[in-house]
Amino acid sequence: MSLNQSGWxxxxxxxxxxxxxxxxxxxxxxxxxxxRLIFEIGSSESCGVDLPAPDPAAPPARLGGLERAAPAxxxxxxxxxxxxxxxxxxxxxxxxxxxxxxxxxxxxxxxxRLNEKVARMPGFADVHPLAPQGAIQGxxxxxxxxxxxxxxxxxxxxxxxSPKAGAHGELxxxxxxxxxxxxxxxxxxxxxxxTSAHGxxxxxxxxxGYRVEEIGATADGRVDMTALEARIGxxxxxxxxxxxxxxxxxxxxxxxxxxxxxxxxxxxxxxGANFNAIVGRVRPGDLGVDAMxxxxxxxxxxxxxxGGPGSGPVVFSEALAPFAPLPAVRLADGRxxxxxxxxxxxxxxxxxFGRLAAFHGQMGMFTRALAYILSHGADGLAQVSGxxxxxxxxILRCLExxxxxxxxxxxxxxxxxxxxxxxxxxxxxxLDLAKALIDEGFHxxxxxxxxxxxxxxxxxxxxxxxxxxxxxxxxxxxxxARRAREGDPALKSAPHFAPRRxxxxxxxxxxxxxxxxxx
Amino acid sequence: xxxxxxxxADRGEMLARIGAPSVDALFADVPQSARLTGPVAxxxxxxxxxxxxxxxxxxxxxxxxxxxxxFFLGAGAYRHHIPATVDHLIQRGEFLTAYTPYQPEIAxxxxxxxxxxxxxxxxxxxxxxxxxxxxxxxxxCWEAISMARRITRRTRVQISSGLHPHYLSVIRTMARFTxxxxxxxxxxxxxxTDVAALAGAITADTSCVVVQYPDILGRIADLAPLxxxxxxxxxxxxAVVTEPVALGAIRSxxxxxxxxxxxxxxxxxxxxxxxxxxxxxxxxSQKYVRQMPGRLCGETVDAEGKRGFVLTLSTREQxxxxxxxxxxxxxxxxxxxxxxxxxxxxxxxxxxxxLARLNHELALKAAERLxxxxxxxxxxxxxxxxxxxxxxxxxxxxxxxxxxxxxxxAGVPLGRLYPDEDALAGGLLVTVTETTQPDDVERLAMALExxxx
Numbered sequence: 001m002s003l004n005q006s007g008w009x010x011x012x013x014x015x016x017x018x019x020x021x022x023x024x025x026x027x028x029x030x031x032x033x034x035x036r037l038i039f040e041i042g043s044s045e046s047c048g049v050d051l052p053a054p055d056p057a058a059p060p061a062r063l064g065g066l067e068r069a070a071p072a073x074x075x076x077x078x079x080x081x082x083x084x085x086x087x088x089x090x091x092x093x094x095x096x097x098x099x100x101x102x103x104x105x106x107x108x109x110x111x112x113r114l115n116e117k118v119a120r121m122p123g124f125a126d127v128h129p130l131a132p133q134g135a136i137q138g139x140x141x142x143x144x145x146x147x148x149x150x151x152x153x154x155x156x157x158x159x160x161x162s163p164k165a166g167a168h169g170e171l172x173x174x175x176x177x178x179x180x181x182x183x184x185x186x187x188x189x190x191x192x193x194x195t196s197a198h199g200x201x202x203x204x205x206x207x208x209g210y211r212v213e214e215i216g217a218t219a220d221g222r223v224d225m226t227a228l229e230a231r232i233g234x235x236x237x238x239x240x241x242x243x244x245x246x247x248x249x250x251x252x253x254x255x256x257x258x259x260x261x262x263x264x265x266x267x268x269x270x271x272g273a274n275f276n277a278i279v280g281r282v283r284p285g286d287l288g289v290d291a292m293x294x295x296x297x298x299x300x301x302x303x304x305x306x307g308g309p310g311s312g313p314v315v316f317s318e319a320l321a322p323f324a325p326l327p328a329v330r331l332a333d334g335r336x337x338x339x340x341x342x343x344x345x346x347x348x349x350x351x352x353f354g355r356l357a358a359f360h361g362q363m364g365m366f367t368r369a370l371a372y373i374l375s376h377g378a379d380g381l382a383q384v385s386g387x388x389x390x391x392x393x394x395i396l397r398c399l400e401x402x403x404x405x406x407x408x409x410x411x412x413x414x415x416x417x418x419x420x421x422x423x424x425x426x427x428x429x430x431l432d433l434a435k436a437l438i439d440e441g442f443h444x445x446x447x448x449x450x451x452x453x454x455x456x457x458x459x460x461x462x463x464x465x466x467x468x469x470x471x472x473x474x475x476x477x478x479x480x481a482r483r484a485r486e487g488d489p490a491l492k493s494a495p496h497f498a499p500r501r502x503x504x505x506x507x508x509x510x511x512x513x514x515x516x517x518x519x
Numbered sequence: 520x521x522x523x524x525x526x527x528a529d530r531g532e533m534l535a536r537i538g539a540p541s542v543d544a545l546f547a548d549v550p551q552s553a554r555l556t557g558p559v560a561x562x563x564x565x566x567x568x569x570x571x572x573x574x575x576x577x578x579x580x581x582x583x584x585x586x587x588x589x590f591f592l593g594a595g596a597y598r599h600h601i602p603a604t605v606d607h608l609i610q611r612g613e614f615l616t617a618y619t620p621y622q623p624e625i626a627x628x629x630x631x632x633x634x635x636x637x638x639x640x641x642x643x644x645x646x647x648x649x650x651x652x653x654x655x656x657x658x659x660c661w662e663a664i665s666m667a668r669r670i671t672r673r674t675r676v677q678i679s680s681g682l683h684p685h686y687l688s689v690i691r692t693m694a695r696f697t698x699x700x701x702x703x704x705x706x707x708x709x710x711x712t713d714v715a716a717l718a719g720a721i722t723a724d725t726s727c728v729v730v731q732y733p734d735i736l737g738r739i740a741d742l743a744p745l746x747x748x749x750x751x752x753x754x755x756x757x758a759v760v761t762e763p764v765a766l767g768a769i770r771s772x773x774x775x776x777x778x779x780x781x782x783x784x785x786x787x788x789x790x791x792x793x794x795x796x797x798x799x800x801x802x803x804s805q806k807y808v809r810q811m812p813g814r815l816c817g818e819t820v821d822a823e824g825k826r827g828f829v830l831t832l833s834t835r836e837q838x839x840x841x842x843x844x845x846x847x848x849x850x851x852x853x854x855x856x857x858x859x860x861x862x863x864x865x866x867x868x869x870x871x872x873x874l875a876r877l878n879h880e881l882a883l884k885a886a887e888r889l890x891x892x893x894x895x896x897x898x899x900x901x902x903x904x905x906x907x908x909x910x911x912x913x914x915x916x917x918x919x920x921x922x923x924x925x926x927x928x929a930g931v932p933l934g935r936l937y938p939d940e941d942a943l944a945g946g947l948l949v950t951v952t953e954t955t956q957p958d959d960v961e962r963l964a965m966a967l968e969x970x971x972x
Contacts, residue, residue, distance in 0.1 A: 038635050038864050048865035049602060051873040051953075058880040059887055064739035064901030066769045068872070072642045076867015079604055086632070086861060090613035093620075093628035097612030110522055111616050114568050120606070123579025128592040129794030130931045131583060132922045138581030139793045145578075152562055164654035164795065165850035167837070178696055203837035203847035208696050212842040250548035281546060286553040297850065301522075305609075305854025306629035307619040307651070307814065309796030325692070341938055354692030358595055358657035358685040358783070359794025371575055377565035378558035380520045386542040387525050393545055394533045412537075412545040435624070444622055449838075466524035467533065493822070498624040501822035505623075508819035508831040512808060514648045515638040516818075 032499060035088040039516045042075030048082050092499040093306070094443045100465055100473050104416040104446035104458025105198065105246055107276050107298035112375065115301065115368035124367050129359040133338055139363060140336035143329045146370045150294060150315055153381070154275075155285030158321025160314045160328070162361040166273060169293025169312025170204040170240075172325055172356055176291060176316060177238050177267045178208060179323040179353035186265065188237035194223050196246045196450040201271060210237060217452045221247035221407035221418070225256060232264045242271040243287070244278065244414035246450040247407055248392065248458070258288025267291065267320065275299045276388055276462075277415035280381030290317040296362070300369035311365035322351040327360050387463035388415040391470060395459055398474045402481040406453055415462070421455025425487030430455035433484050435502065436494035440476040520565055583928060585791060589959035593905045593950030594735070594931040595656065595683050595761045596794060597786045599874075600954055605788045605861045609854055619814075619853070623829045624821075629853065630828035633816035636860040643766050643863075644758075644780035645773025646802035651814040651830075652856040653799025653848065656783025657689040660729065660759050662801065662812045662846055663779040664690060667727035667755045668699060669810050669845070675724045678703035680713045681734025683761060684936045690729075699726075705940045708909055710900040712740040718748035725754040727779075732758050732772055733765055735936070737902040737948065746776025755779060762786055763800070764952075765903040767866075767875030779803045787866075788858030798855035809835060812846030874953060878904035882951040885960045889949065892964060894971050898946065905950040907933070910971065914947040917970050925966045 027034045061067065077085060094101070101108035119125060127139055147159040160176075163169040174191070181188055191205035194215050202212040215231065216224045223241065232239070239261045243251045251257065258268050270284055270292040276299040278284075284292050296302045296311040304310075316324055327340045338360065376384060389412070396417035400408050404422035407413070421430045434444035434457070446458040459477075461470060483491055495501065525533075530542065539545055546554060558564065566574075585598050592598070609615065613628060620626030620633075633651045640649035653659040664676055676699050678687060687703055694701045702720075706713070717728055728749050733739045742758060749756040758772030760782035772780045784798035785791075803811060809832065817831035837844040866874060882904045889908050890897045898907035910917060914932035921927040933946030951960070 035631070037631065039638065042864065042867060044868040047867050047870040047873075048604070049870045049874070051870065051877055054876055055880050059883040061768075061879060062883060062886075062899070062901050063769050063879065063903065064741065066739055066741055066901075068766070068768060068770050071868035071872065072645070072766070072771065074639055074642055074863060074866070074868045074871060076870055077864045079602075079865065082604055082861065082865050083608065085864070086608045086614075087611070089628035089631055090608075090611045091628065092625070092631075093613040093617045094622070094625035095613045096616040101618065103618055106618055108616075108618055112522055114571060116610060116615075118572065118575045118579075121576065121579040122584045122586060123576075123582045125790055125792055126585045126598070127582045127793045128585055128590070128598070128791050128928065129596055130592055130594055130935060131585075131928055132919050134919065135583035135922050135928065136793070138578040141578050141581065142575075149562070152559055164658065165848075167847045167849045168654060168658070171847060175692070175696060199836075199838035199841045199844070200847050200849050202842035203840070203844040206842035206844075207847045209698070250546075252548045252550070254553075255550055278546075278549070280559060281555055282549050282553050283555070283559070287550075295850075303615045303854070304618045304850075306614055306617040306626075306632075306857065307853030308850040309654070309852045309855055310850035311796070354695070355685060355688035356658075356692060357655055357689060357795070358683065359655075359797075362795040363793035364796050367575065371571050374563070374566055374571045374574060375522070375568070376520060378560075378562035380523075380565040382555075382558055383520055383523060386545075387523055387530075389545045390525070390530060390533055390537075390542050393537045393539070397537045411548045412539065414545075434622070438622065438625055443618070443625065463523055463525075467529040469524075495624050499627050500624045500825060500827040503623045503821045503827045503829050504819045505829050505831065508817040508829045509834075512815070512832060513818040514634075514808065514815055514831075515641050516634065 033088045035085060037516055038075050038077060038085065041081065042077045044071055044075060046076040046078055048077050048079040099441055100461065100469050101443040102445045102459045102461050103443060104460040105273055106446065107460060107462060109301055109462035110464035111301055111303040112372060115371045118371045119364050119367045124363060137336055140329050140338060142366050142370055144331055144336055146366050149373050150313055153279060154292060154315045155283030156315035157318050158316030158324050160324040162325055162327065162356050163293060163312040163314055164357055164362055165308065165310035166293055166295040166312045167200040167204060169314045170200055171207060172314045173269050173291035173293060174204055174208045174238065175353045176320045176323040180320055181237055183351060188235050190236045192231060192236055192239045194241060196452045197240060197242055198246065198271060198273060201240045205240065220410040221249050222251055225253050228257065229260050232260050234264060236264060236266045238267045238269050240269040240271060242274060244274045248413040248416040248418050249407060249410055250414055254287045273298060274415065277385055279385045280378060281385050290320050296365045296369040301372045302365045302368040309362060309365065311362035323353050325354060325356045326352045384463050391461040391463060391465055392417045394470060395461055395474060399477060402478040416458055416460035418453060419457040420453045424484040428484045428487055428491060430457055432491040432494065433480050436480050436491045438495040439497050442473060442476060589927045589962045591930040591949045591963060592928055594936065594948050595783060596791055597762055597950060597952060598791055598954050599764065599786055599952050601788055601790060601862060602865050604865060605858050608861055609858050614857055615854065620830060623827060627827060630816050632857055632860055634818060634828050636856045637816060639860060639863050640800050641802050643763060643771065644802040645771030646780055647805040648808055649802035650811055651816050652852040653801050653813055654852060655797040655799045656761055656781065657686040659781040659799035659801045660686045661689055661693050663757045663781045664699065664727060664729065666779060666810050666812065667757060670807060671726045671754060673724050673726035674698060675700045675722065675726060677717060677720060677725055677728045679717055679730040680704045680706040681736065681738065682729055682731045682759060683735050686759065705937055705943065706736055708898050708943060708946055710898060712738050714740040714745050718745050721748055721752045721754060723752065725752055727755040727757045729757045729759060732760055733762065733903050736907040737899050737905040739769060739901040739903065742772055742775040742777060762903065764875055764878060767871035768879055768903060784859045788862035789855045796852055796855055798852045798859055810845060813848050813851055877953045881955055882906065885951040888960055888964050892967050892971065904952055905948060908947045908949050910945045910947055913944045920970055921966050927963055927966050929963055
């Protein structure tokens with residue numbers, strides 16, 4: 001039996017020219033260990049949990065005659081096998097704990113470990129959402145305290161804590177807008193979205209039954225005000241903007257946008273994905289925003305966890321606050337109350353648009369975010385946004401001669417620096433540069449987004465990088481930019497040193513294999 | 520500030536390189552009137568780790584911890600023992616602090632686990648394929664209804680009275696804006712579910728029938744006859760599983776003909792966490808793959824022919840399709856899916872069936888003891904680890920009294936879930952898992968006897 005079950009052909013040379021000819025019998029390369037699937041190493045009879053034997057004196061089963069006839073086919077692993085399996089797999093991941101992760105618009109900043117400790121306190125982690133309210137006053141206090149911080153930091157009077165991620169927050173904001181329009185019997189059909197918006201914006205608007213119309217950008221990377229003002233009218237329910245926008249620029253005309261949409265009876269929704277650029281310095285409420293979601297996993301450092309969970313509380317203006325979803329936490333007579341039903345209208349929730357999820361929001365994220373906020377305080381949060389913007393401008397200035405920076409003349413960037421592939425040799429793309437960045441020990445930047453720039457590279461360093469880390473990144477990127485301009489063929493086959501070479505995504509989509517099966 | 524590496528000297532050097540006089544000057548594009556001149560007023564300033572930990576500990580102490588008292592709550596959130604290995608492994612920084620695996624060459628760890636997770640969920644639910652997770656069971660349930668609408672091009676949704684009422688509320692919220700017609704009623708305190716009645720109510724414009732298994736009162740019904748009726752009408756059967764451990768003991772919804780099976784995966788690996796983050800599970804047939812919401816991980820090969828994994832079929836998703844996407848979901852419950860998958864790998868078939876058997880045995884014994892309380896009775900003929908105890912008065916008052924006077928979390932009163940249904944006020948949902956000790960049941964029984972006397 002072959003030791004190598006990874007599917008790798010041992011006759012192929014390992015790596016490229018640098019590892020010429022070197023082969024191993026196992027397919028492993030020292031610390032880079034191949035790991036098979038649990039279905040290939042475990043069995044139905046293995047188990048990493050010890051359970052008591054069946055009780056012969058137990059009453060007869062009452063399963064409605066629906067006893068499972070055959071096992072589901074779930075392999076078990078002993079505890080040491082499980083620890084090794086997941087530890088080995090973990091080493092095939094890049095992570096913020098390993099190095100700079102400049103994924104624009106995604107905000108990969110350091111995740112403080114105090115927050116992990118706090119979230120695991122039994123008083124938070126081992127509490128049931130439907131326990132009597134007298135038994136959960138501390139949990140309600142966390143939701144309330146975090147909500148008060150979010151309201152103060154945004155200068156907005158209402159907050160909904162239950163949305164489970166950014167896109168869910170967008171949904172919450174747009175449903176409140178629709179509910180507010182319905183309440184005044186003013187059906188509108190259109191939501192305006194700038195071309196530079198995150199894909200979730202148009203998807204959310206469509207999910208809520210709106211027709212999406214795009215508003216273009218000007219040559220300086222901002223919303224085209226002429227086009228916007230020409231389009232705004234009585235059929236427009238909302239304008240969904242992102243500020244700072246996804247080109248990394250602050251929308252200077254934000255007041256004009258707010259006035260225009262408000263004058264036409266619509267609402268201004270702000271995608272808060274980039275709130276980390278202005279937190280503690282600018283309150284969206286002062287900009288005329290009616291609703292904004294806040295990604296706690298971006299601005300307030302809750303871990304991304306390989307794709308979630310997130311948390312997307314939404315702050316509301318006076319006009320939208322009454323339509324916020326339930327449940328909500330209210331402080332009255334020195335006690336916290338969980339308002340779950342619209343019938344509890346004495347709490348001012350009679351116009352709520354309803355419930356968004358089974359329970360009360362992402363408590364495990366609230367505790368982490370609150371610990372982060374309390375650690376920084378109001379002064380530290382202003383320093384967070386200041387350093388985030390400083391780091392991005394430093395990268396922009398240090399690389400503007402190495403890479404095309406289309407909006408360098410549009411003013412300072414905010415928390416992210418945008419570059420394009422202009423000037424690369426024929427046949428060389430942003431993808432090639434990004435994959436080569438992997439070999440340099442960095443996670444690639446956001447590629448091909450926003451859509452308004454050709455071959456976009458959106459670099460967000462965040463405030464938790466040291467100057468030394470930035471300098472090393474700048475050196476690496478400058479070197480790769482030169483190689484892309486010169487057309488170094490080695491870029492086309494990068495990465496060379498990652499656990500895998502470029503993967504065949506076309507094959508994956510053409511013949512989808514989404515679950516394991518025995519051949 | 521301990522999380523910020525730049526020194527003032529660094530800042531000065533960097534500003535000089537940028538050519539800006541100050542950090543404030545970098546915010547020049549923000550209208551002057553909206554720029555704050557100092558920290559946001561009325562908020563505390565930065566605090567050391569010890570102070571923050573003390574503040575949070577003080578709040579944590581104001582909650583009744585499930586593991587420290589006799590505890591019988593369920594209704595969509597279940598307390599199970601989570602092996603120490605699970606939490607240790609998910610705290611590895613390479614999992615915890617990774618992003619969505621958009622760069623597969625350096626995200627094979629997350630991707631392989633998603634592939635394993637999808638396979639585990641599909642097999643558990645008896646379906647062909649599963650996605651890489653949704654926010655929670657309730658939102659997954661709504662996504663299933665949306666998917667059924669896309670497939671059948673019909674808009675009438677028939678909901679079993681046994682569906683968790685909070686899930687129903689989420690559906691009603693969304694349906695108000697999408698135009699789906701939702702038909703649902705509150706359950707009756709009876710041993711019989713409404714599965715047979717649902718089959719009779721299907722019409723030519725029914726897109727799907729949604730049924731929970733086991734249902735909100737803990738009852739277990741055979742879904743096969745319902746699936747047959749649903750399919751005969753050209754509609755889809757959506758099954759909802761809020762307690763996946765049950766499937767270690769009873770047949771899977773997929774086996775009985777459900778077209779889409781969604782669920783709450785919190786029971787395995789995730790913990791109670793006061794309601795979130797949880798884990799939405801979503802599985803269906805191969806033929807509906809391209810109508811599925813959410814991320815999917817698929818197998819492929821790299822340039823050297825090695826097996827590897829990537830996110831795939833992304834032309835369904837918002838970042839490619841924008842307003843034409845199957846869903847607006849982006850971030851899902853990745854780390855919770857990892858926790859679920861590790862817990863499931865430690866269990867395997869053997870552990871899952873053993874755990875399920877243990878839960879059922881303990882629940883049987885508890886039901887037997889509680890049914891002997893004068894004035895109380897058990898509603899269910901069938902149940903897994905959760906059943907409905909019928910009390911003579913309003914169960915809400917009893918639960919409050921036991922919590923405050925006896926330090927017992929007695930269960931979820933139906934009045935909490937159905938505040939407008941007086942007929943259900945006597946119902947108390949009692950859940951018993953492997954974490955429940957025999958002594959806890961006796962304490963609950965005696966406290967109830969005192970309260971009802």
